[in-house]
Amino acid sequence: MVRYSYFPGCNLKTNAKGFEETAIAVSKKLSAELVEIPNWNCCGTVHTLSTDNMMRRIAPVRVLSRSRKHIDTLDEETPNEVVTLCSMCNSTLKIVNDEVKHDHDKLEKVNYQLEEDDEIYKEDMEVKHFLEILRDKIGFENIAKNVVNPLKGLKISPYYGCMLLHPDKAAIDDVEMPSVLEYLVESLGAEVVDSPFFKLCCGSYQIVDEDRIVDSQVTKIVEAARKRGANALVVACPLCAYNIDHQQKILKEKVPGKLPLPVFYFTQLMALALGVPLKLNHFEDHHINPKPLLKELGLSGGKK
Amino acid sequence: MSKTQIKEKEENETPMVKVYIMGSSHEVPASLTIMKAIEYAGFKIKRGAGCRAGFCGACATVYRKAGDYRIYAALACQTQVEDGMVLTQLPFVPAPKAKYDINKLSPTGNTILQFYPEVARCLSCNACSKVCPQDIHVMDYVQYSLQGQIKKAAEESFDCVQCGLCTIRCPAEIPQYHVATLVRRLHGKYEMKSPDTLEARVEEIEAGFYEEGFNELMKLSKDELRHKYFHERDFIDQKKA
Numbered sequence: 001m002v003r004y005s006y007f008p009g010c011n012l013k014t015n016a017k018g019f020e021e022t023a024i025a026v027s028k029k030l031s032a033e034l035v036e037i038p039n040w041n042c043c044g045t046v047h048t049l050s051t052d053n054m055m056r057r058i059a060p061v062r063v064l065s066r067s068r069k070h071i072d073t074l075d076e077e078t079p080n081e082v083v084t085l086c087s088m089c090n091s092t093l094k095i096v097n098d099e100v101k102h103d104h105d106k107l108e109k110v111n112y113q114l115e116e117d118d119e120i121y122k123e124d125m126e127v128k129h130f131l132e133i134l135r136d137k138i139g140f141e142n143i144a145k146n147v148v149n150p151l152k153g154l155k156i157s158p159y160y161g162c163m164l165l166h167p168d169k170a171a172i173d174d175v176e177m178p179s180v181l182e183y184l185v186e187s188l189g190a191e192v193v194d195s196p197f198f199k200l201c202c203g204s205y206q207i208v209d210e211d212r213i214v215d216s217q218v219t220k221i222v223e224a225a226r227k228r229g230a231n232a233l234v235v236a237c238p239l240c241a242y243n244i245d246h247q248q249k250i251l252k253e254k255v256p257g258k259l260p261l262p263v264f265y266f267t268q269l270m271a272l273a274l275g276v277p278l279k280l281n282h283f284e285d286h287h288i289n290p291k292p293l294l295k296e297l298g299l300s301g302g303k304k
Numbered sequence: 305m306s307k308t309q310i311k312e313k314e315e316n317e318t319p320m321v322k323v324y325i326m327g328s329s330h331e332v333p334a335s336l337t338i339m340k341a342i343e344y345a346g347f348k349i350k351r352g353a354g355c356r357a358g359f360c361g362a363c364a365t366v367y368r369k370a371g372d373y374r375i376y377a378a379l380a381c382q383t384q385v386e387d388g389m390v391l392t393q394l395p396f397v398p399a400p401k402a403k404y405d406i407n408k409l410s411p412t413g414n415t416i417l418q419f420y421p422e423v424a425r426c427l428s429c430n431a432c433s434k435v436c437p438q439d440i441h442v443m444d445y446v447q448y449s450l451q452g453q454i455k456k457a458a459e460e461s462f463d464c465v466q467c468g469l470c471t472i473r474c475p476a477e478i479p480q481y482h483v484a485t486l487v488r489r490l491h492g493k494y495e496m497k498s499p500d501t502l503e504a505r506v507e508e509i510e511a512g513f514y515e516e517g518f519n520e521l522m523k524l525s526k527d528e529l530r531h532k533y534f535h536e537r538d539f540i541d542q543k544k545a
Contacts (some may be wrong), residue, residue: 013451014413041428041447055475059428117430 006034009089011238018282022271043089060096065119087163087237091170140187147276149191153297157225189274193230249287261289321387339380352395361465364394397468401481413452425476432470458491
């Protein structure tokens, strides 16, 4: 059992509880337990593009420092890595980690603010998305070996969104031909449905005051997947999940007829396949209920 | 000044220090707290003094020390003066305080953001924790509130005396101590088990159990009340009973 220092991010405690709880449950099944940093703070959300705004870089660097301290309380074999689930947190933390490692002036300025708290960052951390741990440390073969309920009948279209693949510094996979979600879905016994819109922007924060932009993006993403035979989507980002899930419900009311596609976090699919209790999925928080589809395919049993 | 005079001074008087109160210098005994020093210097504190025992948070004070660039903050009633201190009182902190009906809320991060949206502006700079005279991890509880971890936020903020120093220092303009009040109310109302003894006592009060005794007291004259207060009240007897 390897224990990892895990950084949740605010969404995992609010809108995406099912993402977090299933991730922790499957991490234990795969002997790579995610252990939450006890006193984590905001990742800094959207990374600032102004190069001299150091205030906005304090939060992500503090996360790295606190995670490093947390690792000292874990095991000897715990790597100097902070593991994230949210694509946005992953992206922001990776970019800032890279920035301060390459620009010592910046690091010094940030560290000056962290000094009094005894939280100086010593450039000794790496940021990893849980998908990277699954691919590089655990391996898909190993995951496949642990499957107890193969997800037969699920035709999944992987949706990456922007943050997992952009910018280069934060990418976890090939920017044009990513494969990590595809391999994962296959290892769980489900069918992969390729879609050309796997990284078309979901509309992001336009959801706040311009939701018609999101509507148009979501329609493209979902229709492309449906045309190719998908009956569900898999995502890794709580904002993508919210936009695609919630706006399909709105669109269904506006344009009746087409059945919406349920949206899963990749850890929820893993939880179903590895026999983790169904309630950890928090399907009640979904706007498009995945349960009818799972029932139809005989997958809702889990391990009773 | 002759030598003998100096010697007399050393023997008979407590050591003095020089402090600056709102810019003017004053010699005060070194053993005093900041609050007593201000009064010793002749100021009357009308607002900015309360319990004088470190519990009420009314006496937030901001100061610098001689030859030190840092800004310090403390409770005036709990901190001893030092030579060269430059002092001022912070008798009141203007901070927006939300109005809500605690019975109509839910213990979530969204509730916090509804009433205190500026919480989302937190930069994690930790200036609030550094200034806190109670040594509370203020930034951590602000983060827990944002994350919807109401229980953790309530427990972390429990020792707050609402002096308001965090709010004055915050670059994101968050009224931390009011956020803390909201999270503790949410935690108390929706997450904690209500103690049976308290419910029983409230029922007794509502049923009029103490009505008669209070009415009797209200009818007494000032002298009779004084007699009861000084001569009939006996805590030891009450314990035995």
